[in-house]
Amino acid sequence: MDVLGHLAQGFSVVLTPTNLLFCLLGVLLGQAIGALPGIGPSAGIAILMPLTFGGDPIAATIMFAGIYYGAQYGGTITSVLVSVPGESSTVMTSLDGYQMARKGRAGAALGMAAIGSFVAGTLGTVGLMLAAPALAQAALLFGPPEYFALVVMGLAALAIVSGSVLKGLLTGVAGLLLATIGIDPQVGSTRFTFGQVWLLDGIEFLVLAVAMFGVGEVLASVSQEIPAPITTSIRNVWPTREDFRACRLPILRGSLIGYLVGVLPGAGATIASFVTYAVERKLSRHPERFGTGTIEAVAAPEAANNGASAGAMVPMFALGIPGSGTTAVMLGALIMFGLRPGPQLFQQHPDFVWGIIASMYIGNVLLLILNLPLAPIFAVLLRVPYAILYPVILAFCIVGVYSQSNSLDDLWLMAGFGLLGFFMKRYDFPAAPMILGLVLEPLFENALRQSLTLSHGSVAIFLTRPISAVLLAATALVVLTPLAVRLVRPERAAA
Amino acid sequence: MSGERVLAGLFGLVGLFFALEARDLSYMEESVPGAGFLPFWLGLLLVALVAGFLFTTRPAKPAGDGASGPSPADRRKVAAVSLGLVACIAAIGELGFTASIAAYLLFLARAVERRGWGLSAGVALGATLGLYLIFQAWLKVPLPRGPWGF
Numbered sequence: 001m002d003v004l005g006h007l008a009q010g011f012s013v014v015l016t017p018t019n020l021l022f023c024l025l026g027v028l029l030g031q032a033i034g035a036l037p038g039i040g041p042s043a044g045i046a047i048l049m050p051l052t053f054g055g056d057p058i059a060a061t062i063m064f065a066g067i068y069y070g071a072q073y074g075g076t077i078t079s080v081l082v083s084v085p086g087e088s089s090t091v092m093t094s095l096d097g098y099q100m101a102r103k104g105r106a107g108a109a110l111g112m113a114a115i116g117s118f119v120a121g122t123l124g125t126v127g128l129m130l131a132a133p134a135l136a137q138a139a140l141l142f143g144p145p146e147y148f149a150l151v152v153m154g155l156a157a158l159a160i161v162s163g164s165v166l167k168g169l170l171t172g173v174a175g176l177l178l179a180t181i182g183i184d185p186q187v188g189s190t191r192f193t194f195g196q197v198w199l200l201d202g203i204e205f206l207v208l209a210v211a212m213f214g215v216g217e218v219l220a221s222v223s224q225e226i227p228a229p230i231t232t233s234i235r236n237v238w239p240t241r242e243d244f245r246a247c248r249l250p251i252l253r254g255s256l257i258g259y260l261v262g263v264l265p266g267a268g269a270t271i272a273s274f275v276t277y278a279v280e281r282k283l284s285r286h287p288e289r290f291g292t293g294t295i296e297a298v299a300a301p302e303a304a305n306n307g308a309s310a311g312a313m314v315p316m317f318a319l320g321i322p323g324s325g326t327t328a329v330m331l332g333a334l335i336m337f338g339l340r341p342g343p344q345l346f347q348q349h350p351d352f353v354w355g356i357i358a359s360m361y362i363g364n365v366l367l368l369i370l371n372l373p374l375a376p377i378f379a380v381l382l383r384v385p386y387a388i389l390y391p392v393i394l395a396f397c398i399v400g401v402y403s404q405s406n407s408l409d410d411l412w413l414m415a416g417f418g419l420l421g422f423f424m425k426r427y428d429f430p431a432a433p434m435i436l437g438l439v440l441e442p443l444f445e446n447a448l449r450q451s452l453t454l455s456h457g458s459v460a461i462f463l464t465r466p467i468s469a470v471l472l473a474a475t476a477l478v479v480l481t482p483l484a485v486r487l488v489r490p491e492r493a494a495a
Numbered sequence: 496m497s498g499e500r501v502l503a504g505l506f507g508l509v510g511l512f513f514a515l516e517a518r519d520l521s522y523m524e525e526s527v528p529g530a531g532f533l534p535f536w537l538g539l540l541l542v543a544l545v546a547g548f549l550f551t552t553r554p555a556k557p558a559g560d561g562a563s564g565p566s567p568a569d570r571r572k573v574a575a576v577s578l579g580l581v582a583c584i585a586a587i588g589e590l591g592f593t594a595s596i597a598a599y600l601l602f603l604a605r606a607v608e609r610r611g612w613g614l615s616a617g618v619a620l621g622a623t624l625g626l627y628l629i630f631q632a633w634l635k636v637p638l639p640r641g642p643w644g645f
Contacts, residue, residue, distance in 0.1 A: 051634065166548045170506055173541045177513050177534060184530040191530055192516060215580070223565035223573050387608035391600045392622045394580065398596065399626050402587075403636040411584045419577060427499035449528050457526035483547070 003129060010354030014362060019059050019355070026063035027363045030070020031370065034090075035078050035381045039393060041071035041326045042432070043213035047393070049206055049333055050400040057337035058352055062359040064333060068326050069121055069309040069360065072269060073367050076113040076302055077378055080106055089269035089308070092277040092301035099293030107375070111237035112247055112295055113302040114371035120255035120303035121364035124310025127259045128317075129357050132346070135318035139343040144450035145462050149471035151444040154321035156475045157264065158328070158433045161271055165482045167429045175437020176444065178203050185442060186449060198409040205332040206404050208438055211414045212431040213329070214397040216421020218390045237372050239295070247299035250280050254303030261304070262311020262324075269305035269312070269324065276304035310360065316341055317353055320443065325432030332439045503548050510541025575607050591641025592631075597623040 014023065033044035045064050052060035075090035080097035093113065100109040142150070155176075159168025181192045182202025193199040239247070254276040261272035280300045281290045290297050312324045320342035322328040334341050339349060346353055371378075401414045421431055455461035463469045513534050520531025565573065583599035590598075597619045604615035630636040 051629070053634075166544060166551070167503075170503065170541065170544045170548065173537055173544060174506055174509065177510065177537045177541060180513070180534045180537070187521075187524075187530055189520070189530050191520060191534065192513070219573050219576060222576055223569035387610060388604065388614070388618055390576075391603040391608075391618060394576075394603070395596050395600055395622050395626055398580075398583065398587075399592065399630050399636075399638070402592075402638070403630055403634065406637060408584065408588055408639075411587070415577075415580050415584055418580070422573065422577075423498070423502055427502050429499075429502060445533050448533065453527045457523070483551075 003133070006133075006350060006354045007129060007358060009351060010356075010358030013058060013351050013355030014062065014359045018056070019062055019359065020362070022059040022063040023066055023359045023363050024366055026066020027070040027073075027366050027370065029063070030067035030072075031074040031367065031378055032381055033067060034071035034074020034076075035378055036074075036384070036389065039217065039389075040213065041068050042209070042329045042435075043217055043393075044071065045326065045329050045333065046206065046209035046213050047396050047400055049209075049336070050403045052333075053336075053404070057334070057339060058355050060337065061330070061334065061352070061356055062363075064330050065313070065356055065360060066363045068330065069306060069363065070367060071326075072302075072305045072309055073114060073117050073371055074378065075305075076110060076117070077375065078382060080109045080113070080298075081379055081382060089273050089305035090302070091270070092273045093298055093305075095277075095291050096293050096295070096297035099291070100295065100298065103293050105236075105293070105295075107237040108239050108243060108295060109298050110375045111372055112239045112243055112299045114237075114368055114375070115239070116247065116251040116254065116299040116303040117306040117371075118364050118368040119251050120258055120305075120307035121310060121367070122361065123255045124259045124262070124307040125357060125360040125364070127263075127307075128310045128313050128360070131263065132314045132318040132353075132357075135314060136343040136346045139319055142343070142467065143465070144447040144454065145465045145468040146471070147443060148447035148451055149462060149468035149475070150319060150321055151440050151447065153471050153475045154315070154440065155433060155436060156479050158322075158325070158436055159430070160478060160482070163428055163430060165479060168433045169479070171424065171429050171431065172433030172437045175208075175434035175439075176441045177437075178208070178434070179438045179441030180445075186446070198407060201405075203413065203438065204404060204410065205336065205435070205438055207401055207410050207413050208417055209329050209332060209435055210397050210401050211417030212421040212424070212435060214393060215414060215418025216425055216431065218393055218397075219418065219422035220425040221386065222390060237375055243295050246294075246296050250276075250296040250300035251303045253279065253283075254300035255307040258304030258307025259311040262308030263314045269308040272304040272308035272311075273301035276300045306364075313356075313360075317345060317356075318343060320345075321440075322436060325430075325435070328432055328436040328439060332435070335439065497554055500549060500552065500554060503545050503552075507542050507545030507549075510538045510545065512538070514538025514542065572607060576603065579603060579607070587639050589641070591643075591645060592638035593623055593627060593645050594641050594643075596626065 013019065029044060030041060033039055033041055044067050072089060076093055076097065079090040079094035080101050097109045097113070100106060155172040156169065159165055159172050179202065182200055184191055190200065257276045257279060258272040261275060262269065277297065277300065280296060281287045284290065312327045315321045316327045316331055320331065320340065322331045331341055339345065339352065397414065398411060401410050404410065424431055451461050462472060517531040517535035517538060521529030522531050522535065523529055579599055579602050583595050586595040600619035600622055601615055604610045604618045605612065631638050
């Protein structure tokens with residue numbers, strides 16, 4: 001079956017009342033989560049995951065995907081009206097978006113951001129539709145050594161873009177270590193359970209994700225002042241013809257850059273928006289206007305972060321290696337549903353993959369419709385005091401984690417890891433690599449063991465197989481370069 | 496010593512602990528890695544990464560470290576929210592889900608955030624009822640009950 005045939009199959013899956021409802025729910029929740037301070041899409045998906053237990057994995061994943069790309073739209077509202085980005089991926093939007101709001105053009109900024117996001121989201125989904133199956137087909141040739149190298153590259157990539165390479169690697173390895181607690185899947189013996197029955201199942205992904213992204217983020221946010229939104233009415237959301245002319249090419253460039261950056265393991269929406277902003281500034285005839293409220297400086301990074309959201313789905317679906325922190329959480333969710341993302345997914349569950357892809361087209365249309373006329377209503381969300389919001393988030397974390405296994409022990413773990421998450425946030429130790437390590441450890445350990453079995457214990461197998469050798473060499477290069485710089489020039493600031 | 500170095504050191508201790516404990520597990524079974532192989536090497540790798548971090552990061556000056564962090568009032572707030580969470584979890588087994596969550600939410604809104612009694616009670620009761628309806632009534636999650644039956 002060709003791509004269009006598969007896509008038609010996907011639309012037949014998603015065009016049911018239930019799945020459409022979940023798509024609408026996902027983009028609405030994503031929009032709200034993106035707009036609200038102190039909670040991001042990773043936390044939103046982790047906290048809402050227990051609600052989907054026992055339900056249809058397709059509907060649940062449609063909702064999670066909607067939350068993911070909906071949050072990119074929602075984050076714009078906060079960036080423009082408060083100048084405190086709701087998401088890290090909308091940092092660049094805040095530079096000019098907030099200045100536009102101060103000049104009374106908040107409506108145009110939000111409108112153009114929504115249009116740019118729609119164009120990029122749709123183009124990115126086309127890219128996902130074309131690239132992921134091809135990549136999955138190629139990955140069918142991968143054996144255990146290649147998968148081992150892929151996991152190493154995925155973890156290293158996420159560590160590199162998390163701010164500090166060493167801190168990212170450190171938390172990634174800690175996540176791998178945590179995942180070894182419980183029963184060894186290969187030989188069936190127990191590891192690090194210390195006689196505790198509740199540790200036999202190991203540390204559940206949901207517990208760690210909710211603790212880090214829910215409890216940890218809340219604790220970090222309650223110690224910060226969240227500024228009040230700018231008091232301006234949001235009018236004239238539909239941009240002028242001049243605005244369209246100025247933003248046409250930046251949106252297309254942002255879409256392309258965003259998608260390509262998003263496909264790279266570990267990169268993602270934040271880097272995509274930074275790169276796009278820099279490119280647009282370089283190409284602009286008036287670079288001096290950037291930062292003063294120019295509309296193309298809003299449209300381009302917004303396009304980039306949405307293009308990247310679609311791009312980040314490519315390695316997740318095709319290789320089972322997430323392209324960002326949020327897709328790492330989504331990967332964990334898919335595994336909890338009994339699905340194994342990777343090349344086999346396209347062959348074994350085509351209705352699932354193509355249903356999600358089709359839902360992304362629909363979700364982007366829904367978001368455009370929601371954002372243009374309803375942007376002022378979503379802006380009201382910014383007036384919900386965080387002092388009222390975070391207690392409810394914490395209560396949701398508690399009951400969500402409990403509902404997973406009806407265990408108070410998991411709640412204690414959540415509290416402990418939540419506190420760890422707070423300190424990690426406080427000292428800039430990224431949580432996403434730790435989550436990714438926990439999620440990918442079974443694949444990592446199986447690939448390692450199978451490879452060493454094939455080679456009778458020789459690690460040379462990772463270097464004699466061309467694909468794994470190239471992947472490992474590329475990983476070593478990008479990891480060791482900044483580390484070498486640190487060794488030569490030790491400094492206080494994180495590398 | 497700065498907080499980030501202490502935190503890195505704790506990660507290092509965890510790595511060391513895992514590496515030492517992994518020695519009690521089988522390392523290799525013929526040419527196949529045993530249960531202790533991966534944890535042993537991951538533990539050592541974690542220790543090495545922490546050592547690298549501590550070696551390449553200069554200790555922060557106490558004033559600089561404190562200046563960028565939360566104020567004493569905010570630290571007290573974080574402590575109150577954390578201790579409240581611990582108390583809430585401890586109470587769930589004894590008092591049940593409903594009473595514990597409602598009390599925790601009331602504590603956060605009223606005592607920590609200094610909101611009015613009406614708003615605090617509204618948030619506590621509304622959120623607890625909402626969660627009860629979603630998880631207990633709709634999803635049939637058997638939430639712990641207290642001595643009074645809910």
